[in-house]
Amino acid sequence: MAAKQDFHANGKLLLTGEYAVLDGAEVLAIPTQLGQSLSVELHDSESRKIEWKSFNHDGSIWFDALFDADFNILFTNKTRVAEKLKELLLTACAMNPDFLQETAFYEVIMHLEFDREWGLGSSSTLVSLVSQWAGINSYDLLQKTFGGSGYDVACATANSPILYQLVDGKPKVTSIDFNPEFKDQLHFYYLGNKQYSDQEVKRYRDLEFDRNGLIQQVSRITQEVLKCSDFDAFQTLMEEHETLLSQILQMPTAKSKWFPEYKGAVKSLGAWGGDFVMLIGEPLEGSISFQQMLIC
Numbered sequence: 001m002a003a004k005q006d007f008h009a010n011g012k013l014l015l016t017g018e019y020a021v022l023d024g025a026e027v028l029a030i031p032t033q034l035g036q037s038l039s040v041e042l043h044d045s046e047s048r049k050i051e052w053k054s055f056n057h058d059g060s061i062w063f064d065a066l067f068d069a070d071f072n073i074l075f076t077n078k079t080r081v082a083e084k085l086k087e088l089l090l091t092a093c094a095m096n097p098d099f100l101q102e103t104a105f106y107e108v109i110m111h112l113e114f115d116r117e118w119g120l121g122s123s124s125t126l127v128s129l130v131s132q133w134a135g136i137n138s139y140d141l142l143q144k145t146f147g148g149s150g151y152d153v154a155c156a157t158a159n160s161p162i163l164y165q166l167v168d169g170k171p172k173v174t175s176i177d178f179n180p181e182f183k184d185q186l187h188f189y190y191l192g193n194k195q196y197s198d199q200e201v202k203r204y205r206d207l208e209f210d211r212n213g214l215i216q217q218v219s220r221i222t223q224e225v226l227k228c229s230d231f232d233a234f235q236t237l238m239e240e241h242e243t244l245l246s247q248i249l250q251m252p253t254a255k256s257k258w259f260p261e262y263k264g265a266v267k268s269l270g271a272w273g274g275d276f277v278m279l280i281g282e283p284l285e286g287s288i289s290f291q292q293m294l295i296c
Contacts, residue, residue: 003042009128010035010295011113011120012155013188013269013276016222016241017164019204019249021149023211025218026165028178028225031155031295034113036125040133045105049074052085054110062116069102084145088127091144092134099134118190119275123197124152132157139171148197161296163222179296182231186280187287191258193274200271209248217244235280238267245272 010031017027034057047069054063065076071090076082093099100106110129114120123146131138131153138153151164154173161178164171180186221241228234245268246253254277255266264281279287290296 005040005042005133007038007040007129007132008035009037009121009125009132009156010158011118012124012152013120013294014151015267015269015278016225017218018268018270018272019200019245020214020218021151021164021166022201022204023215024166025215026163026222027151027218028161028176028222029151029155029164030161030178031158032114032120032293033295034120034293035156036113036122036129037111038129038133039109039111041107041109042101043105043107045103048100048102048104048106050089050100050106050108052108052110055112056116057112057114088130088141088145091141092130092136095136095140095144096134099136115190117192119270121152121156124148125156128153128156148201159295161294163226165219176226178226180234181229182234183290183296185231185264185282186278186290187283188269188276188290188293189279189284189287190276191254191274197271200273204249207248207250214244214248235265238278238280239265242267 011034013030013032014021015028015030017025021027050067052065053061056062063078063081065082065085066074067086068074071086073082073086112122116122127142127146128138131141138156139150142148142150142153149166150171154162154164154171158175160175163174163176221237225234225237228237242253249272251272254268255262259266262279262281264279267278267280269276269278283289
């Protein structure tokens with residue numbers, strides 16, 4: 001008889017602390033309303049097999065694979081993705097030897113709720129979903145596989161905005177209330193250029209600068225943002241943050257590069273040069289409102 005389990009993970013946006021979160025800055029992260037779901041249906045079988053299908057937000061299938069009991073790839077339409085998924089599942093099994101039955105056929109279906117190019121966390125939601133399914137710690141699974149700061153897997157199961165900080169390499173997560181009165185003047189705009197976090201992290205790691213100074217300044221801005229009830233003050237803080245990171249990364253600000261005529265402020269979110277930015281002021285055609293995007 002078939003048994004079914006369903007899991008869900010939120011996407012994420014990092015409002016303060018991009019890059020600096022890796023070095024221990026205190027940052028403001030917010031889960032998004034759109035995320036990814038995982039459904040597992042279990043059927044009787046003489047030996048274990050896992051059939052995995054991943055669907056885009058528009059219902060089209062983008063990944064398909066079949067694994068045997070030893071996680072050999074019997075079939076796939078994307079070998080590199082299948083190899084990474086194999087690593088993830090093997091690691092999950094090592095962390096919890098009771099995770100999967102030896103005699104069962106697993107039918108696994110994943111559905112993305114956002115465009116896969118958006119950078120809202122297709123990888124972090126996958127890590128969270130496998131962790132939920134396997135009953136293991138998502139941070140530990142992340143570090144053993146994809147790596148990263150972990151703020152994204154924290155957002156995956158958060159019900160509100162969070163303060164996130166790595167303290168001696170361990171995540172410190174605090175649920176907070178961030179629902180500013182001026183939220184109708186905050187909008188999110190996709191630049192249409194997907195960034196690859198691992199490449200951007202490596203570039204950041206290779207830079208030489210005062211990392212302690214950056215941590216202190218970003219953490220201060222994060223705290224001031226939380227206390228901020230004035231739109232103009234918030235805009236000033238975001239411009240300060242953008243200028244600070246522009247100098248560290250040796251890259252132009254998002255506003256100077258893409259929105260020189262925009263009357264408000266523009267804040268980069270995540271890896272610079274692509275993905276989303278936050279517009280602080282009037283919306284632009286195609287932008288997404290604060291209320292539509294975030295869980296607050």
